[in-house]
Amino acid sequence: MPASGSSKHGHHARDPSKQGNKVVEYFWYCCRCNYGPFNVNHYSSCTYCSNHNKGPCCQVEKIVRKQS
Ligand SMILES: [Zn+2]
Numbered sequence: 001m002p003a004s005g006s007s008k009h010g011h012h013a014r015d016p017s018k019q020g021n022k023v024v025e026y027f028w029y030c031c032r033c034n035y036g037p038f039n040v041n042h043y044s045s046c047t048y049c050s051n052h053n054k055g056p057c058c059q060v061e062k063i064v065r066k067q068s
């Protein structure tokens with residue numbers, strides 16, 4: 001199943017990485033199975049392969065979005 005974690009939206013705006021009208025989000029990909037992206041705020045381990053913990057071995061991608 002997809003793990004984008006964006007199915008919920010609405011009334012809890014508690015993003016600590018919000019700067020001005022920009023939202024910075026980090027997504028990571030499991031180095032073992034290349035599954036992803038996982039939102040680092042929601043997933044600290046891979047849900048696909050025996051909960052491999054996110055670490056320096058895993059690729060992290062920074063996404064900057066503008067918030068209207
Ligand atoms: Zn994995």
Ligand SMILES: [Zn+2]
Binds near residue numbers: 030032
């Ligand atoms: Zn890894």
